[in-house]
Amino acid sequence: MYTSQQPAIAVDGQNRIHIVWSSYLPIGNALYNIFYRMRNSNGLWGPIETLSVFPNSYHNYNPRVAIDSEGNVHVVWEAYLANEYYPHIAHRVKTNRGWSEVVVLQSSYRRENPSCAVDKFNNLQVVVTTNEIGPSYDIVRFVRTPEGNWEGPDTVVHFNTGSRYFPEIVATPDGNLHLFRRDFGHYTNYCYRIYYKRYKILNYVILE
Structure with missing residues (x-):
């Protein structure tokens, strides 16, 4: 079936x-x-x-x-x-x-659970879970320009302990990117926790 x-x-x-x-x-x-x-x-x-x-x-x-x-x-x-x-x-x-x-x-690493949004510059912002940074799972970003060129990956969230999964991204007209994710590690008391962060973008660069 x-x-x-x-x-x-x-x-x-x-x-x-x-x-x-x-x-x-x-x-x-x-x-x-x-x-x-x-x-x-x-x-x-x-x-x-x-x-x-x-x-x-x-x-x-x-x-x-x-x-x-x-x-x-x-x-x-x-x-x-x-x-x-x-x-x-x-x-x-x-x-x-x-x-x-x-x-x-x-890539020769895992890239999974993508989320995407279009920013005010008409770039496609894509965030994914990956193990390419190490030692565990983190969030990286790719950018597709209006001309069809790809930039990245660049690191959005990385810690030396714990893991970050399932990113969700939203772009707002004021030029901000809003990112939610699920974390797990000692800093979450080994429970799944939802984290949020807002980023300002200037062309392709994220300003934290």
């Missing part, structure tokens, strides 16, 4: 609703795939579109969606490639010309 999970939603400036989700629905060699659907302001649903068909696609999870000021639809997700055991971050954008090719930000 096919299952659907991990929905995410965004609304654009024309009151259209954009939904993405992951499903166990094998397509080619990919067992779990990412799907997209749009509901317009009149309540009419568009077709379901498959986003995660690309070379070596295998498992695809945890999609997130954000809309930029031009109305472009950005989708990021956690992508496992065939014969690999750690996730990468994948991105695809829909413009008035249709969907772009899938871009995979490859």
Whole structure:
């Protein structure tokens, strides 16, 4: 039986609703795939579109969606490639010309649980959980410029003890980024705690 999970939603400036989700629905060699659907302001649903068909696609999870000021639809997700055991971050954008090719930000470390938002400069801000800083899990950021160039990763949250997981990012028109995350370690009394921090951005640079 096919299952659907991990929905995410965004609304654009024309009151259209954009939904993405992951499903166990094998397509080619990919067992779990990412799907997209749009509901317009009149309540009419568009077709379901498959986003995660690309070379070596295998498992695809945890999609997130954000809309930029031009109305472009950005989708990021956690992508496992065939014969690999750690996730990468994948991105695809829909413009008035249709969907772009899938871009995979490859690494030899785990990058998972992405969250994304578009800032006032129309950059796509992506935060993820990763073990690439060490010794445990922390939060790093990638930035995709309006021209389609990727910057990063740069460190957003890192401590020498404990772990940081499941970042959630929101961008506000005043140029701030708001980040929530779940921490675990001695400083949380070994309980899961939610932490929040606000960042000011200047071009691509985070000013704490």
